[in-house]
Amino acid sequence: MSWNTTALGVLAPGPPTPLIDLPVAAPGIRLLLKDESRQPTGSLRHRHARALFRQAIADGLVGEGTIVVEATGGDAAVAQAWFARRLGLPYIVIMPGERTEARARPVEALGGECRFVTPPLAIYDAARALDGHFLDQFGRAAPHDLAEELFAQVRPDWVVTGAGTGATSATLGRWIRDHALSCRVAVADPENSAYFPGWTLDAPDYATGMPSRIEGIGRPRVEPGFRPDLVDLVIPVPDAASVAAARRIRELTGLPAGAASGTALWAALELAGRMHARGESGTLVALLGDAADRHLATYHDDAWTAAKGLDVERHTGELRHRTTA
Numbered sequence: 001m002s003w004n005t006t007a008l009g010v011l012a013p014g015p016p017t018p019l020i021d022l023p024v025a026a027p028g029i030r031l032l033l034k035d036e037s038r039q040p041t042g043s044l045r046h047r048h049a050r051a052l053f054r055q056a057i058a059d060g061l062v063g064e065g066t067i068v069v070e071a072t073g074g075d076a077a078v079a080q081a082w083f084a085r086r087l088g089l090p091y092i093v094i095m096p097g098e099r100t101e102a103r104a105r106p107v108e109a110l111g112g113e114c115r116f117v118t119p120p121l122a123i124y125d126a127a128r129a130l131d132g133h134f135l136d137q138f139g140r141a142a143p144h145d146l147a148e149e150l151f152a153q154v155r156p157d158w159v160v161t162g163a164g165t166g167a168t169s170a171t172l173g174r175w176i177r178d179h180a181l182s183c184r185v186a187v188a189d190p191e192n193s194a195y196f197p198g199w200t201l202d203a204p205d206y207a208t209g210m211p212s213r214i215e216g217i218g219r220p221r222v223e224p225g226f227r228p229d230l231v232d233l234v235i236p237v238p239d240a241a242s243v244a245a246a247r248r249i250r251e252l253t254g255l256p257a258g259a260a261s262g263t264a265l266w267a268a269l270e271l272a273g274r275m276h277a278r279g280e281s282g283t284l285v286a287l288l289g290d291a292a293d294r295h296l297a298t299y300h301d302d303a304w305t306a307a308k309g310l311d312v313e314r315h316t317g318e319l320r321h322r323t324t325a
Contacts, residue, residue: 003064004057006055007210014040016149019285020253022265023324028281029272031264033288037255041079043290044146047215048167049079050141052135053087053246067132068091073103074215075290076137076164094127096120102294109293127185134175141167141225147175150285157282160186160235160262160268162289163195164215166168173230184232188267190259191239193212193218195226199234213239213308215258216289219315235267239282242266243299246321258296264289266315269322298313 020033039046056062065091070080077093084091091112095103097120104114117126127134146168151157161168173185186259190198190212198206204222239259246262249255268286275282298304305312 007057008054011050011057011083011087011151013050013145016153019153020288022249022252024269024272025322025324026272026276029275030267030283031272032154032156032263032283032285033249033253034146034285035255035288035291037257037288037291039079041075041082043079043216044168044287045075045079045290046082046103047144047146048142048165049083049143050144051167052080052137052140053083055140055142056133056135058241061133062089064088067130067136069127069130069132070135070137072137076216077103077112077114078106079111080108080135081107085111090132092130092132094123094130096123107114118281119203124247136169138165138219138223138225139142141165141170141223142247143167143171143174147172150177151175151181154283154285155181156183156285158184158268160188160264160271160283160284160286162185162214162263162287163189163193163226164217164219164223166195166223168287170225170227170230170278173227173295177230185230186233186235186267186271187231188217188263188264189216189236190218190242191236192220194220194222196234196236197310198222198226199228199231202228204228205221213258214242214263216258217263233271235270237263237266237270238315240305240310240312241315242318243305243310243313245269246295246299247312247316248319249288249291252323255288256293256295257288258290258292258295258302259288261286261288266319267306269319273322 192210207221
């Protein structure tokens with residue numbers, strides 16, 4: 001059996017992730033969370049990583065022994081290191097800033113190598129300079145298998161997701177159009193991100209130049225993988241509301257959700273309120289992109305959020321009003 005054949009077996013999709021009913025106060029509205037924290041590496045980035053590897057192998061860019069390189073941090077690096085280890089490939093990730101054990105340890109535990117670079121925007125040139133294949137999750141943003149799986153489980157009226165590379169909203173929108181479905185796609189966008197103003201102004205080259213405080217989503221520029229023509233609505237979400245919504249997910253489900261998941265929930269509740277005001281009913285799905293114990297020391301910790309200037313309590317009452325235990 002060839003290495004490529006074995007690799008494609010390693011990269012085969014796993015079992016579907018579950019849907020969680022989240023009670024909402026708006027009559028006639030059903031809200032489901034698609035729990036991507038059940039992926040083997042705990043986040044939606046698992047699908048992104050699988051798709052990037054599959055595309056690179058199919059294109060002949062990665063083969064047995066190829067050094068795989070990426071410029072990123074957090075969940076994306078962990079997911080890519082997981083697949084690289086199972087494929088027997090060396091993996092190097094260039095991360096922004098100074099080394100922290102919290103970021104390096106999960107990747108190194110999977111056999112990956114972490115290198116840290118300053119200033120942060122230098123990570124991309126540093127990755128391209130290495131002798132290996134640069135996965136380039138922002139430049140390539142390979143479509144993944146979420147849409148096929150989701151629409152086999154439920155036929156929602158709206159799907160709400162955050163945007164990092166833009167691959168998820170593009171994958172969902174393309175699937176909906178290819179299959180002539182009536183579902184629509186909403187992107188939840190945090191503060192400082194370029195997607196909401198870029199989409200509103202029809203400016204594909206829009207840039208804020210400011211980093212997002214919400215791990216996993218929001219970009220200082222509109223990335224090539226973001227397809228505004230496949231998105232029906234972009235909803236801006238205050239960072240404090242994202243954090244409050246992540247805490248509400250934990251209260252209702254027990255899952256220590258990341259703030260990116262909170263961003264999607266807040267936007268979904270905003271959308272549910274608009275639907276109810278128009279006398280509409282229907283089903284919404286919000287992506288629960290990740291949940292991990294490490295979030296307990298950040299987004300779920302009062303001292304941490306206070307140090308970041310995030311007034312979480314300002315949004316807590318509204319969330320409890322919109323959702324019911």
